[in-house]
Amino acid sequence: MSSRRSRISEEEITELISKLQSLLPETRRRGASRASAAKVLKETCNYIKSLHREVDDLSGRLSELMATMDVDSAQAEIVRSLFRS
Amino acid sequence: MDSKSSACSSPNPNPTLGPSKLMLAFRFLRALSLVRRTTPASSRTCRGRRIERAAYASMAYTAGASRAWSRAVLRRLHHRARRRAVAPRRLSTTAGNRAEALRRLVPGGGGMDYCTLLEETADYIKCLSMQVELMQGIVDSASSYGP
Numbered sequence: 001m002s003s004r005r006s007r008i009s010e011e012e013i014t015e016l017i018s019k020l021q022s023l024l025p026e027t028r029r030r031g032a033s034r035a036s037a038a039k040v041l042k043e044t045c046n047y048i049k050s051l052h053r054e055v056d057d058l059s060g061r062l063s064e065l066m067a068t069m070d071v072d073s074a075q076a077e078i079v080r081s082l083f084r085s
Numbered sequence: 086m087d088s089k090s091s092a093c094s095s096p097n098p099n100p101t102l103g104p105s106k107l108m109l110a111f112r113f114l115r116a117l118s119l120v121r122r123t124t125p126a127s128s129r130t131c132r133g134r135r136i137e138r139a140a141y142a143s144m145a146y147t148a149g150a151s152r153a154w155s156r157a158v159l160r161r162l163h164h165r166a167r168r169r170a171v172a173p174r175r176l177s178t179t180a181g182n183r184a185e186a187l188r189r190l191v192p193g194g195g196g197m198d199y200c201t202l203l204e205e206t207a208d209y210i211k212c213l214s215m216q217v218e219l220m221q222g223i224v225d226s227a228s229s230y231g232p
Contacts, residue, residue, distance in 0.1 A: 009200075012200065013199070013200065013203065015161070016200065016204060016207070017203065019203075019207055020203060020206060020207055020210075023207060023210050023211065025121035027191050035188075036146075038183050041183035041184060041186075041187055042183055042186075043184045043205060043229035044187060045183070045190055047210065048187075048190045048191070048206075048209070048210065048213070049190065050170045051105055051210070051213040051214060052190075054214070054217045054220075055137060055141075055216060055217060055220065056137060058140075058217065058220040058221060058224060059133045059134070059136040059137035059220070060133045061116070061224050062133075062136050062155075062220065062223065062224060063128065063129050063130075063132040063136055065131065065146075065224065065228065066117075066120075066121050066136075067126055067129075073225045074223055074227040075114045075118075075227045077104060078092060078110055078114065078219070078222055078223055078226055079107075081115075081222070082106055082107050082110055083107075083156055083195075
Protein backbone atom coordinates (compact mmCIF):
# COMPACT_ATOMS: atom_id res chain seq x y z
CA MET A 1 0.00 0.00 0.00
CA SER A 2 1.26 3.51 -0.73
CA SER A 3 2.83 5.31 2.21
CA ARG A 4 1.74 8.61 0.70
CA ARG A 5 -1.83 7.95 1.78
CA SER A 6 -2.64 9.16 5.31
CA ARG A 7 -2.26 6.42 7.90
CA ILE A 8 -5.80 6.83 9.22
CA SER A 9 -7.38 6.29 5.82
CA GLU A 10 -5.16 3.33 5.10
CA GLU A 11 -6.03 1.59 8.36
CA GLU A 12 -9.73 2.15 7.86
CA ILE A 13 -9.55 0.77 4.36
CA THR A 14 -7.60 -2.25 5.55
CA GLU A 15 -10.22 -2.80 8.20
CA LEU A 16 -13.07 -2.51 5.70
CA ILE A 17 -11.37 -4.95 3.36
CA SER A 18 -10.88 -7.32 6.25
CA LYS A 19 -14.54 -7.01 7.17
CA LEU A 20 -15.50 -7.79 3.59
CA GLN A 21 -13.28 -10.83 3.63
CA SER A 22 -15.04 -12.10 6.74
CA LEU A 23 -18.33 -12.04 4.83
CA LEU A 24 -17.10 -14.22 1.99
CA PRO A 25 -18.16 -17.86 1.95
CA GLU A 26 -14.58 -18.96 1.22
CA THR A 27 -13.44 -17.37 4.46
CA ARG A 28 -16.27 -18.90 6.43
CA ARG A 29 -15.39 -22.30 5.07
CA ARG A 30 -11.64 -22.27 5.29
CA GLY A 31 -10.92 -19.46 7.76
CA ALA A 32 -8.43 -17.84 5.39
CA SER A 33 -5.62 -15.64 6.64
CA ARG A 34 -5.69 -12.05 5.45
CA ALA A 35 -5.76 -11.85 1.67
CA SER A 36 -4.72 -8.95 -0.51
CA ALA A 37 -7.24 -6.19 -1.17
CA ALA A 38 -7.31 -7.09 -4.85
CA LYS A 39 -8.14 -10.71 -4.09
CA VAL A 40 -10.85 -9.76 -1.60
CA LEU A 41 -12.45 -7.39 -4.10
CA LYS A 42 -12.35 -10.04 -6.80
CA GLU A 43 -13.91 -12.66 -4.53
CA THR A 44 -16.49 -10.12 -3.38
CA CYS A 45 -17.50 -9.43 -6.98
CA ASN A 46 -17.84 -13.15 -7.64
CA TYR A 47 -19.88 -13.60 -4.49
CA ILE A 48 -22.28 -10.76 -5.35
CA LYS A 49 -22.73 -12.17 -8.85
CA SER A 50 -23.53 -15.60 -7.45
CA LEU A 51 -26.03 -14.08 -5.01
CA HIS A 52 -27.72 -12.23 -7.87
CA ARG A 53 -27.94 -15.51 -9.77
CA GLU A 54 -29.46 -17.22 -6.76
CA VAL A 55 -32.14 -14.55 -6.43
CA ASP A 56 -32.89 -14.97 -10.11
CA ASP A 57 -33.03 -18.74 -9.85
CA LEU A 58 -35.11 -18.78 -6.67
CA SER A 59 -37.54 -16.27 -8.17
CA GLY A 60 -38.15 -18.69 -11.01
CA ARG A 61 -38.67 -21.59 -8.64
CA LEU A 62 -41.05 -19.59 -6.46
CA SER A 63 -42.99 -18.68 -9.56
CA GLU A 64 -43.38 -22.34 -10.45
CA LEU A 65 -44.28 -23.35 -6.94
CA MET A 66 -46.78 -20.55 -6.66
CA ALA A 67 -49.27 -22.39 -8.78
CA THR A 68 -49.34 -25.33 -6.42
CA MET A 69 -48.10 -24.21 -3.06
CA ASP A 70 -50.26 -23.28 -0.15
CA VAL A 71 -48.99 -19.75 0.38
CA ASP A 72 -50.65 -19.22 3.72
CA SER A 73 -49.20 -22.36 5.27
CA ALA A 74 -45.73 -21.62 3.90
CA GLN A 75 -46.01 -18.12 5.26
CA ALA A 76 -47.05 -19.29 8.70
CA GLU A 77 -44.25 -21.85 8.73
CA ILE A 78 -41.59 -19.29 7.82
CA VAL A 79 -42.76 -16.83 10.43
CA ARG A 80 -42.88 -19.55 13.08
CA SER A 81 -39.35 -20.69 12.34
CA LEU A 82 -38.08 -17.11 12.46
CA PHE A 83 -39.63 -16.56 15.86
CA ARG A 84 -38.00 -19.72 17.08
CA SER A 85 -34.48 -18.99 15.83
CA MET B 86 -2.59 6.10 -5.44
CA ASP B 87 -5.19 8.69 -4.77
CA SER B 88 -4.87 10.30 -1.37
CA LYS B 89 -7.80 12.62 -1.79
CA SER B 90 -10.43 10.38 -0.25
CA SER B 91 -11.33 11.80 3.12
CA ALA B 92 -11.34 9.72 6.26
CA CYS B 93 -14.37 7.49 6.40
CA SER B 94 -17.31 8.50 8.52
CA SER B 95 -17.85 5.97 11.27
CA PRO B 96 -20.04 3.20 9.91
CA ASN B 97 -23.64 2.98 11.06
CA PRO B 98 -24.10 0.43 13.83
CA ASN B 99 -25.37 -2.68 12.13
CA PRO B 100 -28.96 -3.58 12.83
CA THR B 101 -29.23 -6.88 14.63
CA LEU B 102 -30.14 -9.64 12.25
CA GLY B 103 -33.10 -10.87 14.23
CA PRO B 104 -35.65 -8.10 13.79
CA SER B 105 -34.47 -7.33 10.24
CA LYS B 106 -34.93 -10.93 9.21
CA LEU B 107 -38.49 -10.86 10.47
CA MET B 108 -39.24 -7.54 8.80
CA LEU B 109 -37.80 -8.84 5.57
CA ALA B 110 -39.90 -11.99 5.80
CA PHE B 111 -43.13 -10.07 6.41
CA ARG B 112 -42.46 -7.70 3.54
CA PHE B 113 -41.45 -10.33 1.07
CA LEU B 114 -44.23 -12.77 1.91
CA ARG B 115 -46.76 -9.98 1.62
CA ALA B 116 -45.30 -9.05 -1.75
CA LEU B 117 -45.47 -12.69 -2.83
CA SER B 118 -49.15 -12.83 -1.96
CA LEU B 119 -49.73 -9.72 -3.99
CA VAL B 120 -47.87 -11.11 -6.97
CA ARG B 121 -49.87 -14.30 -6.73
CA ARG B 122 -53.17 -12.45 -6.66
CA THR B 123 -52.38 -10.00 -9.42
CA THR B 124 -50.37 -12.00 -11.94
CA PRO B 125 -52.24 -14.33 -14.28
CA ALA B 126 -51.25 -17.93 -13.77
CA SER B 127 -50.40 -18.29 -17.44
CA SER B 128 -47.51 -15.84 -17.40
CA ARG B 129 -44.96 -17.73 -15.34
CA THR B 130 -41.97 -15.81 -16.64
CA CYS B 131 -43.62 -12.49 -15.93
CA ARG B 132 -44.43 -13.74 -12.46
CA GLY B 133 -40.82 -14.80 -11.95
CA ARG B 134 -39.65 -11.31 -12.88
CA ARG B 135 -42.17 -9.73 -10.52
CA ILE B 136 -41.03 -12.00 -7.71
CA GLU B 137 -37.45 -10.95 -8.38
CA ARG B 138 -38.42 -7.28 -8.24
CA ALA B 139 -40.32 -7.97 -5.02
CA ALA B 140 -37.18 -9.54 -3.59
CA TYR B 141 -35.04 -6.48 -4.26
CA ALA B 142 -37.78 -4.12 -3.14
CA SER B 143 -38.23 -6.00 0.14
CA MET B 144 -34.50 -5.93 0.74
CA ALA B 145 -34.26 -2.22 0.02
CA TYR B 146 -37.27 -1.23 2.13
CA THR B 147 -36.01 -3.31 5.03
CA ALA B 148 -32.54 -1.79 4.82
CA GLY B 149 -34.16 1.62 4.91
CA ALA B 150 -33.23 5.01 3.51
CA SER B 151 -29.97 5.25 5.44
CA ARG B 152 -28.15 3.10 2.90
CA ALA B 153 -27.06 4.43 -0.47
CA TRP B 154 -27.50 1.02 -2.11
CA SER B 155 -31.09 0.67 -0.93
CA ARG B 156 -31.97 4.14 -2.17
CA ALA B 157 -30.41 3.29 -5.52
CA VAL B 158 -32.41 0.04 -5.74
CA LEU B 159 -35.68 1.84 -5.01
CA ARG B 160 -34.90 4.58 -7.52
CA ARG B 161 -34.17 1.93 -10.12
CA LEU B 162 -37.37 0.02 -9.35
CA HIS B 163 -39.55 3.09 -9.49
CA HIS B 164 -38.29 4.04 -12.89
CA ARG B 165 -40.13 1.76 -15.26
CA ALA B 166 -37.66 2.34 -18.08
CA ARG B 167 -34.71 0.00 -17.50
CA ARG B 168 -31.81 2.37 -17.82
CA ARG B 169 -28.36 0.79 -17.57
CA ALA B 170 -26.55 4.13 -17.21
CA VAL B 171 -24.15 4.39 -14.30
CA ALA B 172 -23.60 7.74 -12.61
CA PRO B 173 -20.19 9.26 -13.38
CA ARG B 174 -17.57 8.70 -10.70
CA ARG B 175 -16.52 11.63 -8.60
CA LEU B 176 -13.26 10.22 -7.30
CA SER B 177 -10.80 7.91 -8.95
CA THR B 178 -10.55 4.48 -7.45
CA THR B 179 -7.70 3.44 -5.24
CA ALA B 180 -7.63 -0.19 -6.33
CA GLY B 181 -7.96 0.07 -10.08
CA ASN B 182 -10.14 -2.28 -12.02
CA ARG B 183 -11.28 -4.36 -9.08
CA ALA B 184 -13.18 -1.45 -7.56
CA GLU B 185 -14.65 -0.69 -10.99
CA ALA B 186 -16.23 -4.10 -11.21
CA LEU B 187 -17.57 -3.73 -7.69
CA ARG B 188 -19.10 -0.35 -8.48
CA ARG B 189 -21.09 -1.94 -11.27
CA LEU B 190 -22.40 -4.66 -9.00
CA VAL B 191 -23.41 -2.63 -5.96
CA PRO B 192 -26.46 -0.41 -6.59
CA GLY B 193 -25.46 3.23 -6.54
CA GLY B 194 -21.82 2.24 -6.51
CA GLY B 195 -20.85 4.55 -9.33
CA GLY B 196 -21.03 7.75 -7.35
CA MET B 197 -19.41 6.63 -4.12
CA ASP B 198 -15.95 7.24 -2.76
CA TYR B 199 -13.90 4.12 -2.15
CA CYS B 200 -14.49 3.96 1.60
CA THR B 201 -18.24 4.30 1.27
CA LEU B 202 -18.24 1.70 -1.51
CA LEU B 203 -16.60 -0.83 0.82
CA GLU B 204 -19.07 -0.11 3.63
CA GLU B 205 -22.08 -0.24 1.34
CA THR B 206 -20.82 -3.48 -0.21
CA ALA B 207 -20.62 -5.16 3.17
CA ASP B 208 -24.17 -4.14 4.02
CA TYR B 209 -25.45 -5.08 0.58
CA ILE B 210 -23.92 -8.54 0.85
CA LYS B 211 -25.47 -9.13 4.26
CA CYS B 212 -28.91 -8.13 3.01
CA LEU B 213 -28.58 -10.10 -0.22
CA SER B 214 -27.60 -13.28 1.56
CA MET B 215 -30.46 -12.79 4.03
CA GLN B 216 -32.85 -12.46 1.11
CA VAL B 217 -31.46 -15.59 -0.54
CA GLU B 218 -31.75 -17.49 2.73
CA LEU B 219 -35.37 -16.37 3.08
CA MET B 220 -36.29 -17.35 -0.46
CA GLN B 221 -34.62 -20.73 -0.08
CA GLY B 222 -36.54 -21.25 3.13
CA ILE B 223 -39.83 -20.48 1.42
CA VAL B 224 -39.01 -22.83 -1.46
CA ASP B 225 -38.11 -25.60 0.98
CA SER B 226 -41.22 -24.98 3.04
CA ALA B 227 -43.52 -24.81 0.04
CA SER B 228 -41.97 -27.94 -1.48
CA SER B 229 -42.59 -29.93 1.64
CA TYR B 230 -46.29 -29.13 1.64
CA GLY B 231 -46.77 -30.41 -1.88
CA PRO B 232 -49.92 -30.50 -4.01
